[in-house]
Amino acid sequence: MSLRVGDPAEIGGYVLEARLGSGGMGTVFLARTGSGRPVAIKLIHQQFAADEEFRTRFRQEVAAARRVSGAFTAAVVDAAPDAEQPWMATSYIEGDTLSQHIAAKGPLGGAELRRLAIGLAEALRDIHRVGVVHRDLKPSNVVLSPEGPRVIDFGISRAADQQTLTMTGRIIGTPPFMSPEQLQAPRGVGPRSDVFSLGTLLVYSVTGHGPFDADSPYMTAYQVVHEEPALDAVPQPLRALVELCLDKEPERRPSADELLVLLRDLPSDLGTAGGDGLGASRTRDVTTRHDEVTSRTAGAILPAEAPPSPAAPRTADAHADAPDAARAPVVPDVPGDHADPGDTTLNGRRPRRRWRSVLAAVVAVSAVGGGVAVVTAAGSGESGEAKNSGVAAPAPPDGFAPWRRTVLGGRADIPDELRCVARGEAVFCGGGGVVASRLDVKDGSRVWTVKSRGVPVQGLYLVGATQDTVLGYRFAPEDAPQEPRREVVALDAKTGHELWSVPTDTQSQAVTGRSQEALVAGTAVVSVDATGSHLEARDAHSGDVTWKTPFPAGTRCAPVLAGTRLLAMCARDGEIDALDVRHPTLYTVNRASGRLGSPLAVKGPVVPVGATGGRLALLRVHKEGPASTGYDGVALADPATRKVTYAPLARTYDGTPGMAGGTVYVSGQTGRVTAIDPESGRAKWSRQTAVEGASGPAAGERALYFSSATGRVVALSPSTGEILWTTDPRVDGLTGEQGSGPRVTVAGGALVVAADKNTLFAFDARKPPKSG
CATH class of the missing domain: 1.10.510.10 (Transferase(Phosphotransferase) domain 1)
Incomplete structure (x- = not known):
């Protein structure tokens, strides 16, 4: 295909002739060397250039490609992994994939x-x-x-x-x-x-x-x-x-x-x-x-017999959460994988070990689009059905009827999930190519939408909303390098008219493990300034700066909320540059003046997940080398007493964390949700659901809601984890993103659910869509 407006004319001295394709990480161009030899140049998308973790991965790709260049691969011609926008040139191979x-x-x-x-x-x-x-x-x-x-x-x-x-x-x-x-x-x-x-x-x-x-x-x-x-x-x-x-x-x-x-x-x-x-x-x-x-x-002979035919899987062990269990969600045994303990073969083969996997779908998951989910309570061995009988909740607004809408952003090629907040009978949603959009809770009718033409950053959605102002993120287009890479944008809640915007730096992911460059604290917006050296607060509606506070020397910080208490979470420059923050420090921030309180050191690496009783709850990240494999402990930091208490978890829990009602929740990729007491680290309950890759919780009056990018929702009892109901998927979507914020927004008795491809839908929590 031909070059597009905004595509570079040359990369590294190679003249570009055409686009060969584009993916999530980069664009591939056909180019020529000085002698006319065709080459394929992979240019990494601009938004990844500042991501040091990604740069490390790209350097690894270049090194591996150089190492294996031969008759059956594409030889590396040139590369610049440390360029402002990294690229790699390989010999051009003509032909279809x-x-x-x-x-x-x-x-x-x-x-x-x-x-x-x-x-x-x-x-x-x-x-x-x-x-x-x-x-x-x-x-x-x-x-x-x-x-x-x-x-x-x-x-x-x-x-x-x-x-x-x-x-x-x-x-x-x-x-x-x-x-x-x-x-x-x-x-x-x-x-x-x-x-x-x-x-x-x-x-x-x-x-x-x-x-x-x-x-x-x-x-x-x-x-x-x-x-x-x-x-x-x-x-x-x-x-x-x-x-x-x-x-x-x-x-x-x-x-x-x-x-x-x-x-x-x-x-x-x-x-x-x-x-x-x-x-x-x-x-x-x-x-x-x-x-x-x-x-x-x-020196080994593999037997020729075929493996046994698989049978329908059984439910999980009653002792799935025993202390000697593997440090990952237990995936039940498959019938046919058992043999007498004294046997060394099974139908001519060695007995297969019991597979335990974070990514394998647990057998209790119902088929996509089919039937009511049947689940098993961990530790009890008993089954429970999602009866879809609704939950106790207030009535939705008068005139409410279930609805479904698609909110398109500034670029059709980057549909994304949205995130929403409710204010009365209005719901404000943003993310990806949508700075923010206002919809009516009753029927989903769109009042206004403000779009962004740039390429979004994964995990950055809506900043938040006050009574009269909505705040979102705007990203610069790739062909406009002179514009701020990302901005916080304030919009009038009634009209969508832009009130003000300000560039913001990106470092929250490196410091806190979560993407949240700005937050709403009362009627103020607190963010990291464009220089990446100060926290600043502005009046949400007028944009007037109320205070600006420099980071402690040698550190970089991100704003964090512990209930109504504003904190700065800071890390040393060296640890951030090494992508290995193990000694973060918390400071209270005076919301009126911005003055920092005394430092409170935390043993890391940790990720903040919520607050209880004015204390910040943090999950400790379990690392194996450079890789994060889940969470193995919980900490409670009390800025008032300047004390931090720690409690180990009985096992490493992998998945997406969240907090509601003073309890920490981790929802695993296979659909298992575990409730954890942050004081003791003890698991209150663990429940297998049919919602793979869920994020949450969103708290209703007597239920917790978890949902995946497919739009499938499960309602759980906060006290026991009992499944109250489960819905079917609503869209085709992947559920691989971990650490994602809740996709369900509680608007009185209505639930507004964000799903893949900019899809929103709403229904009455008392009358959820029937499964099957």
């Missing part, structure tokens, strides 16, 4: 399929020989060039002798093509994870779909970890090889070298989807050949 080819021409077969399989195995062999694991082998990362397949995009690869870099709060990888170990323990992923991904690619190539496809990414992840692949449409001789690649145990898969030997023995007439190819005798030949190869190269 595998996903484009399948979409346009359908599945592969015969000699074409055999060439693809061998070419990919050769690519993996060369990649693994230099000690690199790709970790994102998928159809869009395979280019079908005239010379054969080429593997591209080493954006999440790593050298085997390096620590894995995990982007905070983001799922790294593509579930349908990820291995079980990558979903469960990404830091331990090795070369045979890529072999598993190759197996899924081969199934996709011959059938047009993956072997573990499901209705949601988390059900897909569950299938990858627990279920056997769907291979009925794969030709027999290839099926035998794919089964070996898709073994759940990494050590039982062939290496890339071993796989090459087996692939070269395959006939060229492999057949296509649904074709039988050669018969079962050929399948046995391939398996026998694999036994010979692995016996010669690794």
Whole structure:
């Protein structure tokens, strides 16, 4: 496609000719060297340039790509990972990606399929020989060039002798093509994870779909970890090889070298989807050949018997939260995985270990779009049904009727989730390309919308609202570098007219672990100034500065609220630059003068989650090397007494934290919600729900509400965790973002829910939508 208005004319001295494509992290251009040689230049989006964690990841991508440049990959020509806007140039490979080819021409077969399989195995062999694991082998990362397949995009690869870099709060990888170990323990992923991904690619190539496809990414992840692949449409001789690649145990898969030997023995007439190819005798030949190869190269023989057919999963163990349980949400055993304790084989295979995974969907989750959710209470073993009978709540405004609306922002290519606040019968929402929008709670009718043309920052939504003013974020377009990168914008609540705007610096994520560059404290707005060196307060409506306070020397700070008490959370420059804040300090901030109180040191790393009794509650982050793997403790900081109390958690809880009614909640990616007493660290209750990747809580009169990006909502009893009702999904959406703020807004008896693709809908909490 041709260049667009605002695209650069050249990058690093390379003249650009066309756009090849654009994704979430960057844009790829076709360019020419001085001698006329075509190259592909990947230019990272501007909003990631200041993200040091992302820069580290991009440097890793460049290093990995340089390390593996060869006949089956795109060679690195040039790169500038430390440029103001990082970029990398590779040799241009002409041809469609595998996903484009399948979409346009359908599945592969015969000699074409055999060439693809061998070419990919050769690519993996060369990649693994230099000690690199790709970790994102998928159809869009395979280019079908005239010379054969080429593997591209080493954006999440790593050298085997390096620590894995995990982007905070983001799922790294593509579930349908990820291995079980990558979903469960990404830091331990090795070369045979890529072999598993190759197996899924081969199934996709011959059938047009993956072997573990499901209705949601988390059900897909569950299938990858627990279920056997769907291979009925794969030709027999290839099926035998794919089964070996898709073994759940990494050590039982062939290496890339071993796989090459087996692939070269395959006939060229492999057949296509649904074709039988050669018969079962050929399948046995391939398996026998694999036994010979692995016996010669690794001294181990893999049995040829097929794994047992999976049965319907059981509910969770009654002792899922016992102290000796693994430090991650327990995923129940799959029937058929059990054997007599004295046996060392199960149907000819070693018994598979009990998989426990943050990302695997718990078996109690109902299928997307189907039925009433059946859940299990942790620690009790009893099942409870979501009866959708409503909750005790005040009546919505007169004339209320359930509604659904889409609020479009300034750019259609960046739809985002919104976040909302309610004021009387008005609800104000913002996020992504929407600075703010006012809707009527009764019918969802839009009163006004103010848009932003820039690329938003993940996790930044609406600042808040007072009685007469709404405050949101505006982001500068990529083609307007002279404009402030981001601003806090004040809008008149009645008309949407802009009252004032001010640039704000970005550092809250580095200091507090949460994206909140500004906040509303009473009738004031408190933010970090454009220089990144002061906190400043302004009257929310007029924009007049009431005070400006410099950060303590050698630190950077972000505003935090503990109930009505305003605090500054600060960290040392060196720790922020190293992305490793372990010694944060809290200061009370006088709301009238901005004067800082005495420092209160906190043992970190910690993330503030809410307040109880004037004390700030913080969850301690559990780290394994540079990666954050959840929360293992809770702290209560009392600025009045200048004391901090700490309590360990019985296990590490991974997920999205929140607080309501003096209780801390962590909602895991698989749908389990755990209520934690911040005084003792004790889990009050833990409940498995059908809402994967939920954020919350939003507190009603007698219920807590959690919701995911799909719009699925669950209402829980605050005292017991009993499920009061659950709704079905309302939109297609991913649920991978952790640390996200509550998506449900309580407006009297009405619930306003924000979902993916700028979707909002509302219903009566007493009469939730029926499931099924």
